[in-house]
Amino acid sequence: MSSVTSVVERLAITALLLLLPGHVVAADAPATANRCATCHATLADSRLAKPATLFSQQDVHRESGFRCVDCHGGDAAATGKVRAHDSARGFKGVPAGQAQIATCARCHSDAKLMRRFSPRQRVDQAAEYVTSVHGKRLASGDTRVATCANCHGAHGIRLVKDAKSPVFPTNVAGTCATCHASATHMNGYTLDNGKPLPTTQLADYQRSVHAAALTKGHDLSAPTCNDCHGNHGAAPPGVGAVVNVCGTCHAVFAQKFDTSVHRQIFDKSCVECHGNHAIAKPSDDMLGTGANAICGTCHSGPDDKGAAAADGMRAAIERLKAGIEGSGSLVARVRNAGMETSAQEIALGTARSQLTLARTEMHASDAARLTPIVDDGLKIVAEVDRAGERAVSELRYRRRGLALSLGAILLVVVALGLKIRQVDRRT
Amino acid sequence: MSDVTRFAPSGSGSPAPSDFDRRTFLDALLAVGFVSTAAAIVYPVSRFLVPPPSGEAATASAVAGKAAALKPNSGLLFPFGGKPAIVVRTAEGDLRAFSAVCTHLDCTVQFKADTSQLWCACHNGTYDLGGNVVSGPPPRGLEQLVVNVRGEPGEEDVVVSRG
Amino acid sequence: MSRAADAIVAWLDERIDLSALKHFVAEKGVPVHAQEVWYYLGGLTLFLLAVQLFTGILLLLYYRPSAAEAYESVQFIVTQVQFGWLIRNIHSWSANLLIAAAVAHFFSVFFLKSYRKPRELTWISGVLLLFLMFGFGFSGYLLPWNELSFFATKVGTGIAGTVPLGGKFLLRLLRGGDDVTGATLSRFFGLHVAVFPALTTALVAVHLLLVQRQGMSVPLRVERALKPGGRVRQMPFFPNYILRDVLAWYVALAILAALAAFYPWELGTKADPFAAVPPGIRPEWYFLAMFHTLKLLPSHVFGVEGEHIGVIAFGIAALFVVAVPFLDRRSNAGRESPTFTVLAILGLVYLVTFTVIGHYAR
Known part of the structure; x- marks a missing residue:
């Protein structure tokens, strides 16, 4: 019985393999048939030798059974260069531009195939890429844009969760910056308003609170380039979308901001006050119309209701802060x-x-909604202060008790002194 | 007192009445002084000997409350070593305890019955009942504490300690 | 009241013959002279030792000697136990006054040359007691397990590690391992509450017995000023002198109470063995002179490590102090001994200046 089932199973698998594209059959074929590396590893030109060595080391595709010919075509079993590189045998050379997208997409957009290797992996990268700035430019004939291999590498490809992968969270900024921080590479690209595309994003980002959380805080959930711009569909978040993008993490702020009057006024929502790449750790100084305050850039003058509201909110927050600090030092003293x-x-x-x-x-941006929260805090502070005062009076009580015992001690001292005089006089 | 008189010069006779009064007054004063200083020592010492209500230093454990008072799918905040902690009874009836200090900005988390999660009101951070971050800004999960139930049946205390 | 006391004495006398004690009490006298004020220091030290014993036993009711609980238990004593703050403050302050009184007692005896024949054994037991008091201070300082005491102990035991030959062994022995840990705390606790008190009790018994047997020493100068066949004027111990002693104790008690109430001994923050050494770590004041001397020594003197020289010098000084009664031949022969007076002055000046410099040094 069991032998019959296994035969049926084997037949079914064979049939399935025959139906699949050729490279998968190759993936299951014995590895001895791969002769590409035999020649390439010995070549003097490192451009030709390095792919072979990289691929033979750690590479997620080789580890899953894929071989050079699965991307490059040609005949892996051939012993001669001519036969191996015969375009009649499907040799493609180095796939570039759209050909590269197609080469990767052949498997990565095939849900049925990807399920066999990585069932949870998405298969829409190529579709997303088409919508990205990179993809659109590529379609219009610009070959300087990033394609798959620019970010993931071509040989020696590692999984995204591998810390050595160029697209591991801590490496993403550096990977994007290979092009985006290069003034020569970015030469000729412009923003929507016609100004040249800046190349300061990496430097700005590295000063940001997000980069600090990621690199110094070792918090891998902290955002890097792709968390706001998308990865395969990379593009700047459009006007009106910023609050949604920031809101994926800063949900409560986005929610509060959504109800604010500024929602309609701020084109770039969060960015208006916090900036984009160089987002600093926010401070209370940003609120109000004081020296470093941001509200003051638009709101000023005695008749400006916004300025009054901003200053009011700032004052409320400062009141609570001062209260907490005062109670804190009282508690510490006690x-x-x-x-x-x-x-x-x-x-x-x-x-x-x-x-x-x-x-x-x-x-x-509504002082009326801030007040009850601050008042609750101030109530707690007042209670702590009362408890602190009680403790201070307890301290005073202790000292009174000790003063009392000191009185008794001094009484004995004086009486003893007199007694000594008396006793001495008698002897 | 014979020893004292032994050292007294032989010439000194019995003391004059006024001198005697002064002596008794001085002795009385000394007695009052000694007794009151003794009281000033005995009183704090005897109070010191009486164990305080909490019994022992709350180093690694604290009583969160009565087990019976904690209904399924509810949580209870309690002080643990000077910081808030939370004990939760899951819908299945298990008891779990965590530090209630959010790992994001130290706000106090609370139990949300509708999702059976721990939730921080400050920035909408949520944790599952394993203490792991589900969503929001917290960079790390909550420290899980050890829960034990101790005491007479029906009157058990929930005792939480650091693992 | 005195009649009741007389009755009790009579009752006791019938059962255990008290005549010897009565005789002793009646006969005991204290010499009267210009330097008699120094006699109070011994009694004062004894009183403070009694305070330490009493408050120490009280603290034992709540203290827990483990790295996980020591700090919390002291915090518990100070904040939760009624009058715990008072008992702890008195124990801490009394410890410092005790060391001060013992050092003052030591120097007064040194200057008066009271160690001379036949009181050599009294001196030796006294010097050993002084060292024990330092041991008490050093071991007790660590017990609250706070940051300052932790690192001071680290430095202090580190000095023991520089003792030539076997320093490494001594260090491990003191710390109960290579580093200051909970094991060190257990050791120091054992020393502080068992070993040192036992030794102290025995030595104090010997010291007091000798003092009672031999009576108070009369300073050389007073003795020499006497006319041949003359005697130093005596004051009866009971009640004249004992009243003075009690007066001194009461003054000490008043100072203690005031210090405990107005200068509470801080608990600090809990020791974290993995934290960086906080700035300004220094030992208790009575170790400052030694600490600062070691700090000032150059790293190498004639090819020998400076710290080795320092530690050897302290060892020799300690031996010298113990052996003083045997070295000071002139005093023993009843003659003035200016050399030892000068030595004592130099020692005192050294200790005071280095303590002060050590206190203000960064």
């Missing part, structure tokens, strides 16, 4: 004097949560 303060410390933590919430709520 704790150093040896009093139990853990309840107050937890309460201060809650007050700090309120401060964070207030900073979030501020993005709705």
